[in-house]
Amino acid sequence: MSSSQHLISVVIILSTVLGVDGFNGYYNYMITRCRFSSSLSELEYIRSYAFNKAEVIRFNSTVGKFVGYTDLGVHNAEAWNKDSALLAQERAEKDRYCKHNTQNEFNVVLSKKVEPKVRLTLGKTSTGGHPAVLMCSAYNFYPKMIRVTWQRDGQEMTGNVISSEELADGDWYYQTHSHLEFTPKAGEKISCVVEHESLREPLEITWDSSMPEPERNKIAIGAAALVLGLIVTAAGFIYYKTKSRGRILVPSG
Numbered sequence: 236m237s238s239s240q241h242l243i244s245v246v247i248i249l250s251t252v253l254g255v256d257g258f259n260g261y262y263n264y265m266i267t268r269c270r271f272s273s274s275l276s277e278l279e280y281i282r283s284y285a286f287n288k289a290e291v292i293r294f295n296s297t298v299g300k301f302v303g304y305t306d307l308g309v310h311n312a313e314a315w316n317k318d319s320a321l322l323a324q325e326r327a328e329k330d331r332y333c334k335h336n337t338q339n340e341f342n343v344v345l346s347k348k349v350e351p352k353v354r355l356t357l358g359k360t361s362t363g364g365h366p367a368v369l370m371c372s373a374y375n376f377y378p379k380m381i382r383v384t385w386q387r388d389g390q391e392m393t394g395n396v397i398s399s400e401e402l403a404d405g406d407w408y409y410q411t412h413s414h415l416e417f418t419p420k421a422g423e424k425i426s427c428v429v430e431h432e433s434l435r436e437p438l439e440i441t442w443d444s445s446m447p448e449p450e451r452n453k454i455a456i457g458a459a460a461l462v463l464g465l466i467v468t469a470a471g472f473i474y475y476k477t478k479s480r481g482r483i484l485v486p487s488g
């Protein structure tokens with residue numbers, strides 16, 4: 236996978252709120268966008284003016300002039316499009332503003348890769364003929380595109396897999412979760428395989444089916460309780476023995 240394959244079109248908001256008049260509960264803003272493809276060959280500069288969340292007027296570099304979306308916007312577009320100095324300025328923004336900013340975004344963020352942290356957990360143990368559920372979660376990876384699959388003894392399993400979308404964490408990282416419903420068989424090898432651009436080869440995490448974690452924990456807790464019980468019993472017994480011996484040795488008159 237190369238980084239250019241998955242980025243078909245990326246929209247980056249490079250500059251947002253310019254003017255906010257929130258004092259009376261109204262919201263007036265201008266937003267500047269540079270839209271570009273992964274190769275940076277297609278570049279579009281968009282400047283929108285909005286009032287109270289509704290877009291009023293927009294300059295689109297592909298169109299080359301202002302377009303109004305409300306009565307006020309249409310009125311203004313007509314006036315602004317007659318202003319050749321303003322039009323010339325807006326038409327130059329694609330090169331002046333978008334070119335180097337998108338290049339920066341590309342160098343600083345889009346070309347980066349961060350490996351997923353993968354965790355394989357048991358969602359549900361298999362009980363009375365009901366299938367077990369395994370969950371494979373990949374966290375904090377970048378970029379978004381990832382492939383999570385399941386294998387049983389090296390063969391890809393297709394049925395009973397539910398995968399979430401890649402969820403944006405809001406900090407450029409993504410996470411995704413895949414559930415596998417299956418009926419465990421003795422001696423089999425179940426694994427979750429994660430493929431991502433950041434990984435040299437697919438990451439495979441194998442489920443230890445011999446003893447699922449919750450079972451192991453239950454046994455460990457039980458064993459600890461048993462040892463504690465034995466210690467208390469032994470202590471009580473020794474205490475009782477010492478006391479009773481004392482009474483025999485020093486009989487009361």
Ligand SMILES: *[C@@H]1O[C@H](CO)[C@@H](O)[C@H](O)[C@H]1NC(C)=O
Binds near residue numbers: 296298
């Ligand atoms: C800008 O205009 C072009 C041509 O009409 C159109 O294809 C493109 O979607 C427009 N961009 C936006 C963000 O509206």
